[in-house]
């Protein structure tokens with residue numbers, strides 16, 4: 133093998149797939165990579181050596197994929213995303229290479245447990261929540277489907293913060309995911325790209341006598357690419373994720389060093405490096421910070437330059453760019469890429485404006501992930517103009533041309549022009565990024581049927597009227613590799629025993645399990661899987677947080693970012709109400725199935741109401757868990773630092789999935805899909821992808837409750853008064869009063885007063901309006917759960933009918949409806 137390598141520029145074959153071969157490779161990595169002997173190796177040494185051994189197994193495939201892609205000159209997807217919430221890499225790489233067994237056996241022969249090394253990995257938390265995790269699922273699917281794709285993003289030195297609780301209140305800690313070594317990344321400092329910022333623009337006459345604009349920037353940084361492998365599932369393909377890290381440039385150094393302030397100069401290098409220092413921890417609520425805009429421009433400018441200069445052949449005619457690339461914009465975060473490509477074509481390549489615009493429009497497509505007005509990104513013109521003056525000019529020109537067109541189609545309709553302008557005038561002059569993305573994109577999509585409909589009707593109505601064909605839907609999906617096969621091996625084995633392994637790459641085939649819902653023996657096995665997963669969770673929580681779960685209770689789970697619209701407060705009110713009814717003697721705790729309420733949620737550090745809600749959940753939990761009157765019936769657990777890794781153990785154990793956002797607010801949700809695929813039943817509103825889940829699994833296997841979107845609209849328009857619900861509903865009143873009394877804060881009435889008064893006087897997300905319907909639905913859950921066989925049947929049908937929610941299907945939909953590129957299955 134080594135001989136083969138010597139004669140070729142790329143390793144021709146993967147290292148031998150045998151236990152002995154693995155052990156040899158592993159020890160070699162330990163000795164020559166880590167510089168330790170087995171006897172002296174720490175767990176971290178062992179983990180790093182293992183990671184390097186496994187990645188070596190992927191290397192030949194990776195180089196081969198890159199080579200083929202170059203040769204094929206096929207169209208690629210460039211997924212532009214400010215976030216990738218990848219989760220741990222080791223397990224996924226082992227699955228992709230089908231090497232788990234060999235590795236497990238080989239390690240065991242050295243007295244090492246694979247599980248211990250697995251747990252050593254710190255997951256790269258380079259995303260906040262759903263949007264970042266979606267990006268990770270999508271690139272997994274594209275690799276598995278052999279579609280050429282490069283994921284582009286930012287290599288944050290600090291990902292999403294690590295959440296701790298101090299007296300029940302969230303305290304954020306830095307996530308130093310890189311400190312113990314980063315075996316999955318490949319830095320390429322030699323391929324760094326320079327990106328400019330600031331300065332001004334000037335007019336000049338070029339050699340052909342044409343009047344042009346150009347940018348005279350004042351500072352720059354270097355983007356160093358870090359490559360990561362994105363292995364397809366056992367298909368020999370490895371795509372690339374390329375994340376950019378910011379570094380000071382030499383010019384930058386020189387200017388400052390020449391001033392003679394040596395120490396000051398070194399210190400100020402960090403100015404440049406700050407750009408990729410930290411992920412902004414706000415989910416669905418952009419903060420409008422200058423550094424954030426620097427991050428956005430930094431990574432898209434690096435990415436476009438990389439694609440044009442390094443991925444495309446040197447002599448490539450950029451007029452053909454749309455045949456080679458589609459830049460998919462993951463929300464508006466990367467939309468500054470649009471004026472950047474225009475700037476390259478017009479200013480650097482000296483094209484005519486119209487020629488450049490025609491090409492640019494074909495190269496982008498935009499996915500919107502929200503309906504919340506506060507989540508729609510806008511950048512103050514002053515800020516954008518200071519950082520990227522030429523881009524602002526270009527945006528103005530795009531806007532002028534567009535509005536001129538609109539004016540032609542709707543003569544005299546001033547109001548429409550104002551509504552459709554990229555530039556908003558109030559409350560301050562700013563750039564509406566969603567409008568820019570919509571105007572520039574060849575397609576605009578929402579992420580679930582309902583969301584796409586509301587996007588057309590409510591968020592971008594003028595645009596959908598103007599370009600009805602531009603708008604489409606692609607319902608989100610999740611990767612079955614990570615969220616079923618890896619997260620739930622027991623269920624995976626059960627499914628594979630029943631229908632074969634084809635479901636892993638063709639999830640629709642789960643349908644073949646449907647008849648088994650009526651098979652008693654199968655149901656028993658299915659329950660045994662759930663019980664096993666609950667034990668696994670219980671052991672993890674014990675180890676991780678010292679939390680003890682009671683055996684044999686319904687596991688009711690709400691995990692997602694903490695946001696008022698998601699309504700964790702409604703869940704708390706349900707628990708408090710049950711507690712109050714039991715202690716007041718109204719409800720006999722032995723008449724309801726015992727339940728464990730599990731939460732997982734991070735709050736943005738500056739989001740006061742969200743942080744208070746976390747404290748409320750923890751304080752309610754403390755009181756409930758300590759009260760002998762409800763012991764065994766109600767248990768509340770809230771393990772800190774919910775992340776992908778915890779999700780992988782928590783979701784497979786769940787019986788009930790809480791998807792209770794106010795109708796019309798959750799764009800899609802993807803946790804909802806993961807729960808259904810792992811055999812939990814959903815209690816949910818008619819929102820996001822819940823609608824499609826319910827349609828597929830059937831009404832009788834889903835607990836629907838709450839107002840529907842038009843009712844929400846009507847209630848808000850009529851003037852919603854939450855206090856009326858409080859006055860009229862005694863159960864609700866007693867629950868709120870109990871919180872207000874300070875019962876969960878050691879008698880202190882002030883601690884949760886803001887939550888109480890917000891509920892009574894504002895309640896933007898109609899918690900009180902949906903309270904009774906929610907309680908009624910929970911009663912139906914209890915009743916259904918008592919019939920074990922019927923519940924299991926429903927759970928199996930949830931799995932069997934959720935194959936639609938594979939991210940593979942989502943990717944086929946993007947190919948059909950948006951990218952129009954056939955995947956190249958190169959062999």
Ligand code: GPU
Nearest residue numbers: 262263416501502579799800801802
């Ligand atoms: N989402 Br906008 C985020 O996670 N972060 C954001 O900044 C924005 C949206 C989520 C949506 O809230 C969720 O409904 C959706 O399933 C997910 O994006 C992926 O589309």
